[in-house]
Amino acid sequence: MVEFKLSKEQLLAKEMFSKFAENEIKPIAREMDETEEFSMDLIAKLQKYGMFGIPYAKEIGGSGADVLTYALCIEEISKRDASTGITLSVHTSLCCGSLDFGTDEQKEKYLRPLVDGRKVGCFGLTEPGAGTDAGGVQTSAVKDGDNYILNGSKVFTTNSGFADTFIIFAITDRTLGTKGMSAFIVEKGTPGLTVGNNIPRMGIRAASNCEVAIQNVVVPAANLVGGKEGTGYKIAMTALAGGRIGVGAQSVGIAQGAIDETLKYIKERKQFGKTIGSFQNTQFKMAELQTKVDAARLMVWRAAVAKDNHENYAPLAAMCKLYASEVANDVTRACVQLMGGYGFSREYPVERMHRDAKITEIYEGTSEAMKMIISGSMKVGR
Amino acid sequence: MKIVVCIKQVPDTTEVRLDPKTNTLIRDGVPSIINPDDKAGVEAALQLKEKVEGSTVTVISMGPPQADVALREALAMGCDEGILVSDRAFGGADTWATSHTIAAALKKLEYDVIITGRQAIDGDTAQVGPQIAETLGLPQVSYAEAIDVEGDKLIVTRQYEDRKHIIEVATPCLITALSELAEPRYMSVRGIMDSYREKEVKLFTLEEIKDTVDMSDIGLKGSCTRVKQSFTKQAKGAGEKIVDGSVDEKVAAIIAKLQEKYII
Structure with missing residues (x-):
């Protein structure tokens, strides 16, 4: 292993995704959830800043970044809203990912407008x-x-x-x-x-x-x-393998978003004359949750870098999705519990994060399907 | 139109912590951002570039090597070129030395318009922009909340507390931007990649500007002012609430208080 750091480009991009999510997504996430309607204004903004074509070359109209930068985007966006995360992920990994198998004419006619921000x-x-x-x-x-x-x-x-x-x-x-x-x-x-x-x-x-x-x-x-x-x-299975990096990143985002919200709350909420963050139970629980999220994130990054390097990333993507989706569910459940009645209330976003987490264990291959892929790569049944 | 924007990298907090021994800012662990007024200046410059065909935007910053990332951010927003004015010899500069150093770098560039922020959130002096204009002998319009182009002139709306002036100014000139001047765009993903891969941040050390600056005007030695003491402001005492009585009685009580303190 050479280095364990994001590049300068990736760090700057992460900062931009984080600010964008904070300013443009956080204020509307609850309303979008309650009305069950995605904001078309938000789509237009995501397109304008190049988030619909992150891992695609500039020559075909994309942003010229890599799969790891794409994973950073999905995580930062999903910290605020998992629905926006999956919207970007399906567009990029599954639709554009399928068109990677297209002819040059098909790429020019259909992939270009998808990655340059004109179409979804x-x-x-x-x-x-x-x-x-x-x-x-x-x-x-x-x-x-x-x-x-x-x-x-x-x-x-x-x-x-x-x-x-x-x-x-x-x-x-x-x-x-x-x-x-x-x-x-x-x-x-x-x-x-x-x-x-x-x-x-x-x-x-x-x-x-x-x-x-x-x-x-x-x-x-x-x-x-x-x-x-x-x-x-083959096209579907390959696109889905890439999609699992997106869903893994989305899962990490949901979990980290829940931890961030909970961290703010436990520093302010007082019971028995102290902040609940000063109780060892809370401290130990938070430490466990953050450790799991970091482990899941590293697995997502490993799969993303493997895809960038054109290595056999499919089993790594399956592992990162299997683990990160489980972490998202465990962490959001624990965060609702740490925040108690307020965590359960729709005034705070953690209940939404808890509901949003469940699908990550189901779509783009269930956790059971991930185990089939992983054990298959280990040749367990043969 | 050749536009140059001066930006400063500042700590992203209103709670500036000071080192009690050196009376300087503790920057470790505090995230850095482009000063908000300066960032509005960058956006205004990019909007001018979009309006006037063939324009370029150069962004310049004086600071330590870490200020490179602030320049990259401006490049990622769409600026064409960055210049980092950085040398140990420039350290410890007050506004006089800073403006002379930046002016010396600007003398090496071509420009029609120089835009600076009104003031930085860490120093709040609002002096560097006007001092650059004076050093370069340029007309200046400060507190700009709108900039329009009319031929080779700019029409700038200058904000006062109680009124506005619409000022016509010939180029070359210097404008100091209020954060209301323009809502900064985000960096685009492609812009971020280009900022490191396709665009350049040139380094101007003392070597590059030594023929355009007087050595007695730079760095700590060139600074006319010294910070004698820095301290975190104590919160003011609790205010006084006048709760009892009718509205007229409360008004009379407030007037009496103000007269007592010779405010009215």
């Missing part, structure tokens, strides 16, 4: 009958001259309510199993593509997670990602 993307893999078993996708794509005709439905599609560009996974050859899956770029407004209502949820309520109905949607063959049938499953 989403990723449609999950279906009512295909969750962890992603190979069970039923949506079909049938070749028809220069087009494909897509039919099926997607569910819990993050960002779908306001996305311009949809990556839709569909089966082009049902006899080939996962090798018969392909990825398609579908533009918003294409006839037959209908985005339903935002699904009511326990947490990340400001995010947009809608059902997407796909009825006889005509997609030009030029929009088959990578130009080859049968690559969809």
Whole structure:
């Protein structure tokens, strides 16, 4: 190991993300949660400052930073609002991540406006009958001259309510199993593509997670990602591996955000004539929580640096997500407890953080799916 | 239009702690920021650049090597070039020595407009900007809350406590900015990457400016003023509340108090 420090660029970027989140997100986070509506003004600001294309090269319109800087962004943003964190993460890791497999023409036409801040993307893999078993996708794509005709439905599609560009996974050859899956770029407004209502949820309520109905949607063959049938499953799995760095960073952000709020509270709240921070129980608990969050953060950074270095990051990303999501849940539960009745009250943000934390153990691969990936990389079952 | 903005890196706190022995600021452990008035000046300069095609914005700071990050931040907001005026020989400078040092560096640059902040939150003197203008023999408009361009002239709104002046000023000139002048933009992610990878912060040491400054005007030795004592202000005593009586009686009591202290 050479150095254990962020670069100057990363430090300055972290400071900027932190200030942006404090000034632009913190004041509206509660309202977005309660109204279950994401602020389009906030999207525009995130785009303006280059947060929708962080790990993409300037040549393709991105910000020219790396995956670690992207992880820092997701953490700082998620300290204030996890919904904003996942909105950025799905756009970057899953939608743009799928387009990494696109042809040069597809990158120019679709990736550029996504990373230069003009458009928002989403990723449609999950279906009512295909969750962890992603190979069970039923949506079909049938070749028809220069087009494909897509039919099926997607569910819990993050960002779908306001996305311009949809990556839709569909089966082009049902006899080939996962090798018969392909990825398609579908533009918003294409006839037959209908985005339903935002699904009511326990947490990340400001995010947009809608059902997407796909009825006889005509997609030009030029929009088959990578130009080859049968690559969809690999594209989805690779994008999701990257996405887990985002969800890991989001989990760390939620947990650190809860600790930061709790730290302020326990220094002020007095019981039995002393601040509750002066009790050893509180001190030891806080020490345990911060240690867990630091461990999770280092795992996220390790996975991010591995991806930057084009190493085999997938098992590292699975580990960081497995651990960080568990930490987010443990830490937010403990923070609500430390803050007592006020922690439970919606006047303070920790109850929201507690609700938001749960999804991190579920989406982009459940904790159980992470264990499948990690044990698979250890060749345990073989 | 060639615009130069002078910025100062200051501790990010209103609770400035002092070293009781040296009477100087304790900077360790205190996060540093661009002085708010100066940052408004940076934003105003960037807005002028966007208005007047072909403009450039150079940002300059005098300070220790750590002030580099303040310049990078300004570059990440969109400034074109940074200059760090830094040398042990410049240390211990009061406003006289500081303004002479910065003016000496500015003599090495081309400029139409120099923008400084009104005053820094750590020193609160509001002297350096006007002193630079005097040293360079430039017209100056202080307390600017708006700047417009009209041909080769600037139209500056100068704020007073009870009124405003709209002043037309020919370039080259110096303007001191209020924080109300412009709401600073954030750094962009791309700007941050460019600030380190594509843009440059030039170092001006004594060597670079020795022919444009009188050695008797720099550093501790060139300073006309010395800080005799620095101390943290004690909180004022509790005020007096007049609770009892009618409104007229309370007003009469307040007037009596003010007369007693010869305030009215």
